Amino acid sequence: MNGESRGRGEEPRWTPDVSGRVVLRSFVVFVLAAAGQTSLIVWLPRLWPEGNRWYLAVVILAYWLVLAVVFSALIGRQIRERLERPMRELSEAAGSVARGDFSVYVAPRHVEGSSAWDATDQMFADFNTMVAELGGIETMKSDFVANVSHEIKNPLAIIETHAKALRRKTVSDERRIAYAGVIADASARLNRLVTNTLKLNKLESQTIVAEAVDYDLPRQLTDTAAMLVDMFDRKGIAFDCDVEERATIHADPGLLDIVWSNILGNALKYTEPGGHVTLRQTSDAGAVIVEVSDDGCGMSADEVAHMFDKFYQGDTARAAEGNGLGMAMAKRAVELSHGAISARSRRGVGTTVTVTLPAVC
Structure with missing residues (x-):
């Protein structure tokens, strides 16, 4: 067989060079992959005269162009899937929440704090x-x-x-x-x-607009104590009020009235006849501190942890005397006054409630 043998009407696919070696003419195979489908295109171009060297350059250019298109399609598909999958998960989870299911959880793809953690996570x-x-x-x-x-x-x-x-x-x-x-x-x-x-x-809901003013807190505490002293006397409880001559705070007096009346009311309710309740106010490091202490029945650690919860009443024997909202209101009023409230107690020893408010220098 020699390089010039061919069928009738057939175009030569190879030709011998001057040394007798076979020169394979342009034979290009393109593989296209897009949208999950793969296509094979075999391009057997018509042979051109040996002098048209530019034809090879066109073929090479077309080859790399197709490779670029295929590469772009694959990368685009990967990026699209990477973006669409988390958005689809988030959309399904949001739909569940809208239907009232609050048990849904969307797992981040990476460990928090790792270098792979991104905006989607x-x-x-x-x-x-x-x-x-x-x-x-x-x-x-x-x-x-x-x-x-x-x-x-x-x-x-x-x-x-x-x-x-x-x-x-x-x-x-x-x-x-x-x-x-x-x-x-x-x-x-x-x-x-x-x-x-x-x-x-x-x-x-903060529909109460706090009308904060500078005012003397010891005077407010003294006035509150004066209104309650008769109730302590009737129950046979000793009541002491120890406050500074002057300590100015910037707050809404009406909000803090809720605090003092509820804290003192609790001390009155949970202290037995013959007991003792103390209202003490001091100042320290830019803060005004108010403490109400009693030697009543006291509370366990678990009861202290729930003391400021709505409707919580630690001593069920005295549940009829209140509705469990007083200390929840006191806590919220203190928070709106930019202060803090806490409690410490021991069963059979008594309870101390502490309110800390920023002082006006």
């Missing part, structure tokens, strides 16, 4: 934090509604029972007066619950 982490907070708020909302319903139901049941008893003709006048007193007490408790619930709602 941070977005997933922030989304998970948001969902957890929304779930907590939803739980608190459900608990709040359940607690309010329970607190309203009890006094209403008392009112209904004694009102029915008053309708009986056989009830003596003495019992009628007693029943009327019970109804009045239950109505007052219900009124306090509604009032405190509305106050707490305003405090938490």
